[in-house]
Amino acid sequence: MLGHVSTFPQQPQPSPFTGHMVVCGDDALAQRLAVELRYVYGERVTLVVPPEPGAARPDEPLSGRGRAAALFGRMASAMNRNGGGLPHGSDGDTNAGVEAVRVLQAAEPSDESLAEAGIAGAAAVALVYDDDERNIRAALTARRLNPRVRLVIRLYNRKLGQHLETLLDQAAALASPGLGPAAPDASTTVLSDADTAAPALAATALAGSTRVIRAEGLFLRAAERTPPRGGQVADPGLCTLALLSSTTHDPAGAEGSDSSGAEGPQLLPGPAEIAAATGRGTVVLEAVTQSGPAAPKARMSGRSAPLSQFFSRRLRWSALGVGLAVLGLAVASSVTTGDHPLHAAYLTLLDLFAMGDPAIGEPTARQVIQILSGIAGLMLLPLLVAGVLEAFGSLRSASSLRRPPRGLSGHVVLLGLGKIGTRVLVHLRELGIPVVCVEEDPDARGIPVARRLHVPVVLGDVTDEGVLETAKISRSRGLLALTSADTTNLEAALYARSLKPDLRVTLRLFDDEFATAVYRTLRTAHPQAITRSRSVSHLAGPSFAVAMMGRQILGAIPVERKVLLFAAVEAGGHPQLEGRTVEQAFRAGAWRVLALDVAAGTAGEGTLVWNLHPGYVLRPTDRVIIAATRRGLAELLGRRALTRR
Numbered sequence: 001m002l003g004h005v006s007t008f009p010q011q012p013q014p015s016p017f018t019g020h021m022v023v024c025g026d027d028a029l030a031q032r033l034a035v036e037l038r039y040v041y042g043e044r045v046t047l048v049v050p051p052e053p054g055a056a057r058p059d060e061p062l063s064g065r066g067r068a069a070a071l072f073g074r075m076a077s078a079m080n081r082n083g084g085g086l087p088h089g090s091d092g093d094t095n096a097g098v099e100a101v102r103v104l105q106a107a108e109p110s111d112e113s114l115a116e117a118g119i120a121g122a123a124a125v126a127l128v129y130d131d132d133e134r135n136i137r138a139a140l141t142a143r144r145l146n147p148r149v150r151l152v153i154r155l156y157n158r159k160l161g162q163h164l165e166t167l168l169d170q171a172a173a174l175a176s177p178g179l180g181p182a183a184p185d186a187s188t189t190v191l192s193d194a195d196t197a198a199p200a201l202a203a204t205a206l207a208g209s210t211r212v213i214r215a216e217g218l219f220l221r222a223a224e225r226t227p228p229r230g231g232q233v234a235d236p237g238l239c240t241l242a243l244l245s246s247t248t249h250d251p252a253g254a255e256g257s258d259s260s261g262a263e264g265p266q267l268l269p270g271p272a273e274i275a276a277a278t279g280r281g282t283v284v285l286e287a288v289t290q291s292g293p294a295a296p297k298a299r300m301s302g303r304s305a306p307l308s309q310f311f312s313r314r315l316r317w318s319a320l321g322v323g324l325a326v327l328g329l330a331v332a333s334s335v336t337t338g339d340h341p342l343h344a345a346y347l348t349l350l351d352l353f354a355m356g357d358p359a360i361g362e363p364t365a366r367q368v369i370q371i372l373s374g375i376a377g378l379m380l381l382p383l384l385v386a387g388v389l390e391a392f393g394s395l396r397s398a399s400s401l402r403r404p405p406r407g408l409s410g411h412v413v414l415l416g417l418g419k420i421g422t423r424v425l426v427h428l429r430e431l432g433i434p435v436v437c438v439e440e441d442p443d444a445r446g447i448p449v450a451r452r453l454h455v456p457v458v459l460g461d462v463t464d465e466g467v468l469e470t471a472k473i474s475r476s477r478g479l480l481a482l483t484s485a486d487t488t489n490l491e492a493a494l495y496a497r498s499l500k501p502d503l504r505v506t507l508r509l510f511d512d513e514f515a516t517a518v519y520r521t522l523r524t525a526h527p528q529a530i531t532r533s534r535s536v537s538h539l540a541g542p543s544f545a546v547a548m549m550g551r552q553i554l555g556a557i558p559v560e561r562k563v564l565l566f567a568a569v570e571a572g573g574h575p576q577l578e579g580r581t582v583e584q585a586f587r588a589g590a591w592r593v594l595a596l597d598v599a600a601g602t603a604g605e606g607t608l609v610w611n612l613h614p615g616y617v618l619r620p621t622d623r624v625i626i627a628a629t630r631r632g633l634a635e636l637l638g639r640r641a642l643t644r645r
Contacts, residue, residue, distance in 0.1 A: 020045065020046060020118060020122055021037050021044065021124050021548055022114070022117045023037070023046070023126045024109045024117075024127050024129065025047075025048075025049065025126070025127070025128035025129050025130075025154075026049060026050050026130055027129075028510055028535075029128050029154065029193055029537040029540060029544070030047065030126075030128045030129075031047070031049075031537075032537045032538060033128060033544050033548075034047040036542065036544075037545055037548065038101050040545065040634050041545060041549060044102075046102045046104055046118060046122075047103050048104045048105075048106050048113060048114075048117050049103065050106070104116060104117050108134075109127065109129075109137075109138035109142075111145065114138075114141060114142060115145065119146050120145065122146065122149050123149070124150040124152065124548040124550075125146075125149050125150070125151055127139055127151065127152070127153050127154065128152075128153075128154040128193075128544065132155050132156055132157055132160070135153050135154055135155060136155075136164065139151055139153050139164065140168075143168050143171050143172060143175075143188075147172045148172070151188045151189070152188075152191065152544055152548050153189070153191070154190075154191060154193060155192060156194060156419055161190035161192070162190070164188070164190060165190050169188050172187075189547045189552065191543060191544055192423075193419075193420075193536055193537070193544075194419045194420050194423040196539060196543045197420060197423075197534070197539040198420065198424045198426075199211075199213070199427055199555070200534065200539055201424050201506065201508070201534055201536075202431070202433075204478075204480075204504075204506040204534065211223070211283075211557040213555035213556075213557065213566055220288050220554075220555070220625075221285075221286045221287040222283055222286060222557055223284060224282070225237075225281060225283070225284055226281050227280060237284030238286065238610070239285050239592065239594070241267070241268065241282075241284060241285055241564060242265055242266060242282065242283040242559040242562075243265060243266040243273065243277045243282055244265050244283065244559070245263055245265045246279070246280060264560070264562070265559045266589070267562060267564050267589060267629045268564075268588060268590065268592050268627060268628075268629065268632070269588060269589070270588030283557075283559055285627075288595045288610035322376060326348060326349070326373075329348050329369055329376065330344050330345040333345075333347060333348055333369045336363070336365035336369070337363065348369070348373050401447070401456075401459070402454060402455070402457065404456040404458065404470065408434065408436070408456070409472070409475035409476075410475070410477050411433070411435060411475075412428060412433055412435050412477060412478050412480060413435075413438065413468070413480070414435055414436070414438070414480045415439075415479070415480065415481045415482060415483055416439065416481070416482040416483035416484070417437055417439040417445060417446025417447060417449075417450065417457075418445055418482075419445060420482050420536055421437070421439075421446055421480075421483075422449050425446060425449060425450065425453070426453075429453050429455065435455050435456075436455070436457075436458065437455055437456070438457075438458045438460070438462050438467060438471050439458075439459060440459070440460060440462070456471075458471045462481075462483070462492045463492065463495070473499055473500060473503070474500050476500075478503065478504035479492070479505045479506070481493055481505070481506065481507050482508045486508075486514065489507045489508055489509065490507065490509075493505045493507055497526055497529070501526050502526070502529045503529060504529065504530040504531075505530070505531050505532070506531075506533070506534060507531075507532070507534070508533075508535070508536060509533045509534070509535060515535070515561070516533075516561075518533060519531055519533050533561075535561075539556060539558060542563055543556060546565070546567070549634075549637055551569075553565050553566060553633075554566045554567060554568060563630065564629065565627070565630065566594075566626070567625075567626055567628060567633060568623055568624070568625055568626075569624055569626055570620075570624075571618040571619060571621075571622040572619075572621060573620070574636060576591075576636055577593070577624065578618060578619075578620050579617065579618065580617070580618055581614060581617055581618070582612045582613065582614050583614035583615065589629065589632070590629055590631065590632030591626050591627065591629070591633065591636055592626060593625075593626055594624075594627055595609060595625040596609045596616075596625070597609075597623040597624070610625075
């Protein structure tokens with residue numbers, strides 16, 4: 001049954017576009033995606049949401065008509081305060097006269113609800129429900145109703161997503177064999193918000209502030225530079241990607257966002273802005289290469305050898321002590337009796353296992369050594385029994401969850417093994433970072449992954465006393481609070497800080513205003529500690545929006561609470577790039593050319609040239625790697641992205 005159709009805010013001005021976008025979802029990602037398409041790309045958008053959000057998760061407070069209206073109003077006003085033009089807007093108020101997002105309430109993305117949303121004339125449809133099965137059923141329905149529509153699907157299962165892309169693309173080709181070049185691109189793109197946000201979340205837990213993007217054989221590394229001291233010069237790297245906010249190093253300050261104005265972070269600043277920004281930290285590009293360095297091989301836990309899988313540290317130290325005692329007895333026997341060292345060691349082993357004859361009539365030293373060897377043999381027997389039992393127990397529990405080792409230190413404590421937490425766990429293990437997970441639900445999605453990776457897991461409510469202590473939080477390098485509840489993440493962070501005041505903390509928070517208040521309070525209470533707050537929907541939203549425009553971005557990095565995008569674009573057809581030099585193509589605050597993927601027949605097939613001369617003229621066939629803001633990429637791609645991929 002269809003619910004009430006409404007728009008927020010009420011602005012009846014007609015849109016100049018003939019096509020529109022349809023976004024179907026039930027959580028924060030759908031709402032942010034609708035706002036991104038409407039207020040950044042200037043597209044007409046219909047948002048299809050469930051009418052009764054009573055089962056929504058605690059971190060998704062903006063559901064239903066009234067709360068969706070609040071979301072759109074806050075984000076639209078934030079973009080107005082931030083300045084900068086829309087691709088199809090005017091100076092001044094960036095959203096003045098912009099048609100509102102149309103909200104349609106429907107229980108399911110059925111034939112009736114999708115038809116009511118206007119799928120027959122839609123240019124693209126995003127299906128971003130939290131349930132994979134629901135998205136698949138909706139995708140099959142949408143492709144049947146409109147074979148020409150572009151589909152962007154949110155799917156956690158990667159392998160299933162690859163098969164689904166092929167299936168739906170084949171269905172589009174069979175249903176509409178006569179698609180002309182002017183028709184919308186009826187392609188299918190499957191994305192995962194967890195995969196998009198995981199690298200950025202994992203990077204916040206590591207020492208240093210390096211951001212890494214790996215995509216299509218491309219490796220980009222950006223690093224945060226603190227303001228230089230007096231008489232020092234900051235390392236500029238390859239280029240400056242962003243200026244951090246003026247308050248980022250103030251203990252009472254907050255991370256900047258789209259609503260921070262001139263005091264917030266500045267993406268892709270020009271030379272004049274960089275020269276005038278004394279005292280500000282920077283984010284610089286350190287490396288752009290064709291392929292990144294190989295990730296270190298993952299170890300099973302901490303810094304211990306693989307033997308720790310079967311034998312505890314206490315048992316290993318005991319075995320080492322007995323071995324040294326036997327070696328000492330063998331040396332003493334050789335020295336006192338003048339026997340050959342090998343023969344003396346042989347006799348010591350016989351005495352150790354009570355296999356030798358009594359040393360009756362032998363020198364006193366030999367008799368004493370035999371007695372001591374017998375005592376060492378008595379010590380060896382329980383040690384061997386303990387080793388066998390422990391190894392047998394380890395083999396039996398290979399499929400069970402591991403407990404944190406006693407001597408573990410320098411690890412990351414990860415709270416929550418849902419979709420996001422599981423992807424972050426895998427990413428951290430690929431980097432060789434030891435992890436201890438805390439999860440309340442023994443049937444959570446990430447439990448089998450943690451078991452397969454031999455990652456220690458503490459089962460329990462993180463807000464209960466003693467749970468974080470069991471996870472060795474006092475000896476950890478950082479805390480990643482990635483549960484689906486803002487209050488749980490905040491409570492865990494506060495308790496962890498009471499145990500270790502200088503702990504690096506990253507919180508998954510939905511509401512920007514709440515995140516700003518939390519950040520400011522934690523920074524004031526613990527000025528020497530590093531605190532970060534991140535929103536998964538905020539990190540993933542730009543990727544889904546660009547995919548709906550018919551493109552795919554290589555990755556995104558958070559700059560405080562803003563997002564900088566990296567994309568591969570052909571210079572041909574873009575007047576802002578084609579025929580211009582690299583220096584002329586740079587637009588401060590919008591986009592910057594970083595590298596050139598040279599075509600075959602010039603400098604070699606697939607060669608990535610990153611140290612481009614400022615006077616190099618971009619040709620129509622050049623495929624360039626650019627860094628861009630959300631608005632800059634929207635302006636660069638323009639409406640033409642709907643017909644050319």
